Amino acid sequence: MDLTDAFAAAQGAWAHALARDLWPVARSLSGPGVRQTLQRLQQDMPDLRIEQIASGTQVFDWTVPDEWTLRRAYIEDANGRRIVDTDNTNLHVVGYSEPVDVTLSRAELDAHLYSLPDQPDAVPYVTSYYKRRWGFCLPHTLRQSLPDGPYRAVVDADLRPGVLNYGELVIPRASKREIFLSTYVCHPSMANNELSGPVVTAALARWAATQGLHHTLRVVFIPETIGSLIYLSRHLPALQETMVAGFNVTCIGDDRTYSFLPSRAGDTRADQAARHVLRHMAPDHDRYTWLDRGSDERQYCAPGVDLPVATLMRSKYGEYPEYHTSLDDLDTVVTPSGLAGGFLALARAIAAVDQDVTLQVTTLGEPQLGKRGLYPDVSVKGSAQDVRRMMNLISYCDGAHSLLDIADKIDAPVWDLHALAAPLVAQGLLRNKRSA
Amino acid sequence: MDLTDAFAAAQGAWAHALARDLWPVARSLSGPGVRQTLQRLQQDMPDLRIEQIASGTQVFDWTVPDEWTLRRAYIEDANGRRIVDTDNTNLHVVGYSEPVDVTLSRAELDAHLYSLPDQPDAVPYVTSYYKRRWGFCLPHTLRQSLPDGPYRAVVDADLRPGVLNYGELVIPRASKREIFLSTYVCHPSMANNELSGPVVTAALARWAATQGLHHTLRVVFIPETIGSLIYLSRHLPALQETMVAGFNVTCIGDDRTYSFLPSRAGDTRADQAARHVLRHMAPDHDRYTWLDRGSDERQYCAPGVDLPVATLMRSKYGEYPEYHTSLDDLDTVVTPSGLAGGFLALARAIAAVDQDVTLQVTTLGEPQLGKRGLYPDVSVKGSAQDVRRMMNLISYCDGAHSLLDIADKIDAPVWDLHALAAPLVAQGLLRNKRSA
Amino acid sequence: MDLTDAFAAAQGAWAHALARDLWPVARSLSGPGVRQTLQRLQQDMPDLRIEQIASGTQVFDWTVPDEWTLRRAYIEDANGRRIVDTDNTNLHVVGYSEPVDVTLSRAELDAHLYSLPDQPDAVPYVTSYYKRRWGFCLPHTLRQSLPDGPYRAVVDADLRPGVLNYGELVIPRASKREIFLSTYVCHPSMANNELSGPVVTAALARWAATQGLHHTLRVVFIPETIGSLIYLSRHLPALQETMVAGFNVTCIGDDRTYSFLPSRAGDTRADQAARHVLRHMAPDHDRYTWLDRGSDERQYCAPGVDLPVATLMRSKYGEYPEYHTSLDDLDTVVTPSGLAGGFLALARAIAAVDQDVTLQVTTLGEPQLGKRGLYPDVSVKGSAQDVRRMMNLISYCDGAHSLLDIADKIDAPVWDLHALAAPLVAQGLLRNKRSA
DSSP: OOOOHHHHHHHHHHHHHHHHHHTTSOOOSSSHHHHHHHHHHHHHOTTOEEEEEETTOEETTEEOOOEEEEEEEEEEOTTSOEEEETTTOGGGBOBTOOOEEEEEOHHHHHTTEEOOTTSTTOOBOOBOSSSOOOOEEOOHHHHHHOOSOOEEEEEEEEEESOEEEEEEEEEOOSEEEEEEEEEEOOOOSOSTTTTHHHHHHHHHHHHHHTSOOSEEEEEEEEOTTHHHHHHHHHHHHHHHHHEEEEEEOOSOOBSSOOEEEOOSSSOSHHHHHHHHHHHHHOTTOEEOOGGGOOSTHHHHTSTTTOOOEEEEESSOTTSSTTTTBTTOOTTTTBOHHHHHHHHHHHHHHHHHHHTOOEEEESSSSOOOSGGGTOSOSSBOTTGGGGGHHHHHHHHTOEEEEEHHHHHHHHTOOHHHHHHHHHHHHHTTSEEEGGGO | OOOOHHHHHHHHHHHHHHHHHHTTSOOOSSSHHHHHHHHHHHHHOTTOEEEEEETTOEETTEEOOOEEEEEEEEEEOTTSOEEEETTTOGGGBOBTOOOEEEEEOHHHHHTTEEOOTTSTTOOBOOBOSSSOOOOEEOOHHHHHHOOSOOEEEEEEEEEESOEEEEEEEEEOOSEEEEEEEEEEOOOOSOSTTTTHHHHHHHHHHHHHHTSOOSEEEEEEEEOTTHHHHHHHHHHHHHHHHHEEEEEEOOSOOBSSOOEEEOOSSSOSHHHHHHHHHHHHHOTTOEEOOGGGOOSTHHHHTSTTTOOOEEEEESSOTTSSTTTTBTTOOTTTTBOHHHHHHHHHHHHHHHHHHHTOOEEEESSSSOOOSGGGTOSOSSBOTTGGGGGHHHHHHHHTOEEEEEHHHHHHHHTOOHHHHHHHHHHHHHTTSEEEGGGO | OOOOHHHHHHHHHHHHHHHHHHTTSOOOSSSHHHHHHHHHHHHHOTTOEEEEEETTOEETTEEOOOEEEEEEEEEEOTTSOEEEETTTOGGGBOBTOOOEEEEEOHHHHHTTEEOOTTSTTOOBOOBOSSSOOOOEEOOHHHHHHOOSOOEEEEEEEEEESOEEEEEEEEEOOSEEEEEEEEEEOOOOSOSTTTTHHHHHHHHHHHHHHTSOOSEEEEEEEEOTTHHHHHHHHHHHHHHHHHEEEEEEOOSOOBSSOOEEEOOSSSOSHHHHHHHHHHHHHOTTOEEOOGGGOOSTHHHHTSTTTOOOEEEEESSOTTSSTTTTBTTOOTTTTBOHHHHHHHHHHHHHHHHHHHTOOEEEESSSSOOOSGGGTOSOSSBOTTGGGGGHHHHHHHHTOEEEEEHHHHHHHHTOOHHHHHHHHHHHHHTTSEEEGGGO
């Protein structure tokens, strides 16, 4: 598969440009912002289907909330000056704020304000999907500088029964067995968490569509939590039957580190592939456990759901200073090279799963590589080193270890083993166990 | 269950007072000292049954020895002065000494003397249950100061066929599955090894009797080794069928450390519970292996017996300087707080086993804690921390992990999980797998 | 079994003398040198059978090469002076050089020369079994000092269809289950790799013939790689059915370290025995993995072959400076004490496998050692230490652990456990599970 650094860099640049396009859209759990986002993604993935589900629908333990349509929200001071205004950043309004237009004192207003004393210049990201309230988010410095009121607070929005949308893309291939990608489209203007997820996922889907994958690829663009629950409520038996490996794509855009968070089971093929890729691409990556989870793996790996979904990230949610604030931007945090690295790691993990086969050597004893032009025919001290990796690969082609298993055993990148195995298969020295 | 520090402290004080009562009784493998001890314990546990077995009875590879009745033993010097006298401490006579009344030289006497050059002020504890001899134990300083004799040595005792006694207490509960406690009553006046065992076991039995235990509790007060063999010879098939976990209660009274010695199998529910409790109560506790054993686990875990019996101690036998000497006392070694700590650790281990259930979450995907008042309904940075432990618990309620398994997985004290689980069960979010 | 240090020292001296005898023989993959070597070994092992296979025979993926008969090879300078001559050392000719008698320039000659710039005084060991070429090996200093030619290069040899030989010795015993030794006889005048292998193997075979082994011993003296493939092609099903453990005997003669290289499976009885022996004889020995392999374990452990063959060495091939050069000699590298240590380690590994039994204690609970004279009958502080190892042994005689398993569990040399177990079996306290 076509996974050079240069190709990854081009994908990173493409993803970053797409993120710039999507940045100003006022995304939330539902509403026009989600639809605009999905429609923009459709331009690059025409087969993406936009699905919907009605407010009030029961989804396992949850109920699909009302649809939220924000037009504008602002706070005016006594002079009619708009001191906080969602036209500047979507983050200024608490997500799912109910409509309001009230005049109130400085003290009354304060009960509806959210700021971060430790990051006084940042606008925090706050939502209240399941309890009706309204509020504004603003820099702590601004909050502290507000004189006595009165103030007028306006949330010009609708919060009433409607629909919740998500996108689904299936790239069918020879095998009904599937690789799954899930990412979310419910975050307003933030970059690592979370525009990086949908844009890298889009790049992966476009790349995969051009590759001769063995497995069918299923990709969903959903609102976090309620979206994965909705998708599971509609597709769980099929997913359990067909999913070989899945990846939750989130926080995949900055260039500071790589991170791994396992599935609940911890030892699925998705876990193995992600761990393998990061061990070779970024040996010092950050390793988390199931106890550190906080994204849609919570649903995909819940008891009784138990899908093989692992999470390969750059800087993990909650672990970088700009997380869930206006500081998480497309300039200083998420970069083309950060997105490129995330793309490359996930593409390699997908390829590792997709191309994983169990090979068997067709001879008893070692094959004679020399007569096949695969081995130096004069034995001098040290010459054996050159073919050692090939011999190690062959020595584990016993029908009990897949290429990924072998790659872990001999501590070699599986993408190198794919290249090494090809001529051996072509020469008939190795054969696919499935076709034996 | 009622396991506050204050409750444990009260139990430690109660146990220490009981130990004071039992201190002067001349216990040995058999005889009136054992009966007096059991009768005193009956005052606090009226359901304790005192059993007996005849001398000469064959018990597996062993034979129940003759009964030993000591009245008094002493050494008189040439002036009729009693220089060593069991009226001062029971330890002065070798346990199971045969009756004797002889006059002999200093050199002849010396062959019957036992002392410790390294602990010259201590009276050592010496027994000879299975070979007939007689002897006296004394401080090394005293031994070295003895002038030439003659000396008169008197052991006023009976050593002849009789019975060997032990105590058995069963607290029946709904389940026929049992938790087992075993402790020994054959040691004369020593405190950590071994009055701490029976007095803490008595406290545990009295506490358990007031609790709504699920499991039946079986408690034995026996002479070490021969007592456990006798009990096994009479009850082994039933014990193998019903025992969920057992604890050998010994060396549980000083306040210097905690110790764990596993069963032979090493991974029984008793081992898991004891390890769990100590990891949370005393992370730096001393860890021993089966190779360090030296108490009744030798019988309970012998090949073919294989009961799930682990040993949770304070300072282990053989590992503290006062061990098996007159220095092992109720003033400097065993303290109310030492006994309280031992009581608390064992009570927690018993509760961990007794209350261990396998719960299953009743929803697919995460439950919505918010609508149940279990989750903050506004999402701000950091708010998720508050409910993380509850979510971790729920995430492992998959029907495959018991509460104790989950406590180990999420590194939380199982007693905290019991408190967390209760409202979730009450709300129907979790259900007991047994009643599913 | 008779495995004192003195006995091992005598075996080391015997093996060193045998190596001196075999040193000058011009061994290669085939030809008179191999036959002379096997005939010399027959003098010490009359039951050794010399087998042959015809050139051209197909052996799995390989073809038995032509037979090579070297008479002499040399380079003459313009003055007729023989500046390189196999009469000085066999290593001077590239193994399997085709016959040649040519006069050529200095530059033309150089294409046929092999030397080691980093070890300028050493003659390297070079072979070309499967591609026709000719060449000479010489010290780099000599090569650099050669003036302009012309030179005459003569390889007086035959390379044509014939046979390839190997030796096989079977020492039948009561059990059809076998212990296997394999060593190679294709290396010319080098000492650790590889005269140490055949001479230590000969010492082991002679020792084993005098012992009451339970298992049949099968020993092969073969050319490396092609020899093991030939042997497997003729005997694989029988070997797979009967082999309990096998050892590849190579690099077993210097006195600098011990080394272990596991089978591919890594956990066979051969691996366990070799690891056990080295852990007790040489705790700091060098530990290698399957990825470090380079000898006949490559064939014995290949997929589909999967024999339990491990390799216990002194300094491993490729890991000591004199490897595959004329510096690997019988004076500075391989010594009688080095061979003695190798003999002792392998003999202990063979004995550990041969005498491994699974014992069961015949009592429930601990046996009373006192009444059998096996335990001190007076209990004083510390007396229990003396019999602890015996009690540990008994405590694991549960029918599920063999003596070697127990030795690993209680961290005692298995040869000590054999001595401890014997009286317990004799007294009926332990019985062999096989005869239960």
